[in-house]
Amino acid sequence: MRQALYELTIHEALAGMRAGDFTAVELTQALIERITQVDSQVKAYLTLTVELALAQAEAADARRAAGDDAPLLGVPLAIKDVLCTEGVRTTCGSRILENFVPPYTATAVQRLADAGMVMLGKTNTDEFAMGSSTENSAYFTTRNPWDLTRVPGGSSGGSSAAVAAQEALAALGTDTGGSVRLPASYCGVVGLKPSYGRVSRYGLVAYGSSLDQIGVLAKDVRDAALILTVMAGHDPQDSTTMPTPVPDYGQALTGDVRGLRIGLPQEYFIAGVQPEVATAVHAAIDTLAALGAEVVPISLPNTDKALPVYYLVATAEASANLARFDGVRYGYSAGADSIQENYRMSRGQGFGAEVKRRIMLGAYALSAGYYDAYYLKAQQVRTLIKQDFERAFEQVDVIACPVAPTTAFRIGEKADDPLAMYLSDVFTITLNLAGMCGISVPCGFDHAGLPIGLQIMGPHLGEAVVLRTAHAYEQATAWHKRWPQPPIVEA
């Protein structure tokens, strides 16, 4: 049976458009029709930009007719709604930004647009990217396309669900503590978190500024490599971008992992990990070993401190970053009688429960008398966690481990217990604290048919070796060729 256009990978779609088999407008229309059929059930999108998408697709077809072959020309993508898009509402999943229309576009999004992207819309997220399930979105909870009673993971759950339900060829997400890799794992797609400093954060609404990084949700590793190649690199608007030149990451996908040293951290294979997850990840590592990689047991001894360090550092940064929402310059304003009261009312009414909880935790950790005991202490232990990785990467090229202790949990299951929810991120936050890069790649399914993700971690700016390893594994297996079948609703 011939594939529907929405089922294509980016590479397949580009090949089809280059060969003249179909146009960007036809491809875009196929995606819009797919969204119409499944998104009332999946609920991946907060805002659809149908007219804009069709106009961009027409422009892409005109560019191609004129001989242009830009790397994403006519490719329909989705953008997480924490990335500013000029003229298109950007809510961050929050009521406080319900009517916010940014006056400029984030650098990462602009680079995709310059490369010919067609933007289908903005995807759902936990409010200000704070969460692991999208249940903290002020608008609605996105459903996991493999089982609509389960969460898609978060915070980039709208993006991961859109890719898994084939409502976009790929999507941008953001990862502060695992918010690209966790939803990728729960939805059975590829999720790449680049190193801190690899992709400009200009126009990304800040959550934890020393941790935030823009990443990719994609159908396969090759597509993720292509998008990273387009959006990575130095940006004068973000002084934390590395000046290191950006390679063509597609060239790294040689399929060859002979002699590659893969570290197996004992601290990531512990009691509490769902046995099917551990089994699938071990089997994936066996596959890489059979391809010629060498497996080396390693230790990252400070792993068990990463969660408290993260929830002190990230919330402290969040409490400072979110001070900008003051009801004066943009966003919701309560219209109170005094300016001080207007701050309190606008923020108290505009922010949701999890955002207020994190602002409070961060403000407490930074407050007089507690700074040394909490915030400074957390930054010191952060150093030890980073040093664990630096020592490990003297021994090995990449590290392999689970993305999350379990597969996707049920909607509502952890909603009343913030600490239980935070534990979903226990295997992903370490990389953000160390500033390094990693990927989630599908490696199996549990007894309920829910996807399992293999995490491959690499050193700072080690995206090429991470992508090479993930690609070699992907090519040796068929997990990435299985897709969920969300119910079709005829209009």
Add this chain to the structure above:
Amino acid sequence: MHLTIDEVRHVAELARLRLSEAELTLYAGQLSAILEYAERLQQVDTSHVPPTPYVLPLSNVMAPDTPTPSLDNAVALRNAPDQADGFFRVRAIFEE
């Protein structure tokens, strides 16, 4: 580690958040549980460990001192809840 309602009320004031009594009670319990979990950091000897506020080897990043256009005044005000004469308008800060 247990936060009292008054401590939570103080932090809410620092963060300029108006919280209901029910929220204050809820957060007192939840923040206490999270801080108790964070107590495990106190067991780590960090007496000779420098803090990591930032992971990159970059410092004092310079840019050429070249003027470039900034946002147009009207564009910058487009999302303002209230404005007047090209400015954001707020309630009087000083009493008469």
